[in-house]
Amino acid sequence: MKSKILVIEDNKDIRESTAEILELAGYQTLTAADGKAGVELAQTALPDLIICDIMMPELDGYGVLYLLSKMPKTENIPFIFLTAKADRTDMRKGMEMGADDYLTKPFDDIELLNAMESRLKKKDQQEKFYTNGLQKLQDFASKEQGILALKELVALKKIRSIKKKQVIYYDGDIAQGLYLVIDGQVKTSKMSEDGRDFLTGIHHADEYFGLHDTLISNVHTETATALEDSRICLLPKNQVDEILSKNPSLAMEFIHLLASSLQHKEEQLVELAYHSVRKRLANTLLRMAEINEENHFKISRDDLAAMAGMATETVSRTLSDFKDEKLIEKKGSEIQLLDRDKLTKMKN
Template sequence: MNKKILIIEDNDAIRENIVEILGMANYDVCEADNGKIGVEMALKYLPDIILCDVMMPELDGYGVLHMLNKYVETSTIPFIFLTAKADHNDLRKGMEMGADDYLTKPFDDMELLNAIDVRLRKKAHTELQQHNKNNDFNALLSKTNGLAEFAKLIEGHRNREFRKNQIIYYEADVGRGLYLVVKGRVKTIKLSQDGRELMTGMYSAGDYLGVNAMFSNNPYADTATAIEDSKICMIPSEEMEKVLNLYPDVARKFIHLLSCDNQDKEEQLLQLAYNSVRKKMAGAILRLYHQQTSNNDRVSITREDLAAMSCMAIETVSRTLSDFKNEKLIDRQGTIITIMDLERLSKMKN
């Protein structure tokens, strides 16, 4: 099925040229000559991607993006601005509102097609990754014999209690087995040469620690610490080996979980390397929000841990959180961050 693209552009010649190019590229194209009609068509046709001019009568491009962000069904559609201006402040305003990209007029055919292709592929990857992440743990405990035996193995082990800030294992320790977080939250960190912490992972109930070490037969690559009172189930390596050898379905599921975890870490490293301070902070808060098991808008984390998670200085964390609070994206009382506008925060990190 061909991808649907909505073009919102008041200049007839430019709009017709874009429609012709995309039609030849086998996209299904719909068009609007002003912002108000564009919003109506986006809600009606739910396109896969939207290209929108910035300067238009009736409703400009910023207004179109603002309106579409209000609706759940259109808030995640990739959005590319078309503009004759390349002013830094205008670009920043659009990106902070949630635009995914900018094309500066005049642009050639390949610039247009490449920008669309990149955004469509990124959207497809994100949707697949989120689908896998939501379903993998439930699939791991499905009704197949091997997975049922693995569930019994977990039930047969006593849970060990760890107090807040207690070390579960240290970096370079010999891997003794697999850890399952039964209750609470755990962070994993690596120390840089100058002593700063980089948080490599945050884990909550149902998550596994030490999967890489178990499969590679190497020492742990980071240090795991309870960030609140937690219960942990440790499954010794020799028992895990027996289960993996006897039941290929268990092995396949763990390999899949490991692959997804590595993809998540790669994405996190790219964000830390290239994203702005605001995007990194939005991404860190949203990761905490999506990892929690309770259904509320509050997350709990210290400034120090948030700095380690987003690879920023503590002073930068404080300043950015204050900016977010002033913009009514969040509220903050001590270590408690309350998300006030999830939609805007989600748009900001993309």
């Protein structure tokens, strides 16, 4: 069965040429000349994917995305923005609102088709997925109504694909909700007054991040960035609040997660205050091995420095020392731990 694509674009030439490309590629194509008409058509036709211009009269692309994300029938339809601007602010605003991808005009046929095929494939995977992390949440719900509410919360939630080094949110942004890593790795970091980036956490598959910001502060207190190509799922704040208020067992589990996170950060502060450079880097390498559940992993010098609270040059020198001492093996950004016992017992 052909996938149904809706193109919302006020420029007639771009709208018709885009539709022609899609039809030649075998897609069923619908078009709308403005945002208002696009929203109405999306509700009746329920396309498999929407391609939408940002700058349009009456209702712009942001307005289209906002309205469709509030409607149960259309909230999970993959959404790709078309824009003549490559401005980071525009891109950031769209991604925060839930857009899946961006295409900057002018774009070529292959770029358009690749972006669409990627999003349609992710949608198919999304409809089949139920991760261990979501299953854990369901297990915490002791009452039948709690289980049903959780199923409703996570059912067909949109999975966003995040490119390596792409920022998910910045320190100071309004917290949109709780994030779950489906696959890949995401780092959270805080900028010091002297401009250094301090890494506060690394989150991998089935782990949540943004927990404190969503439940306590309502604004993000750190920046989240993808360490590698990743997929994440956003659980909206208002829905999380409602579920937790009705399910004490779930609320208690989130308290445990918060307490564990705070304990980890306290341990990091103790290391920064009292441990030597060698000890701090050794602990950081061991922590990375635990996160990856393997003795070898990839991490940049800058991220290692941020995680250990050290200068990048100091990390380079210390890694060289560790390699000479046959504690590690290093090739580019890949590090293998050769003697975890000595690294664990390191004192100076």
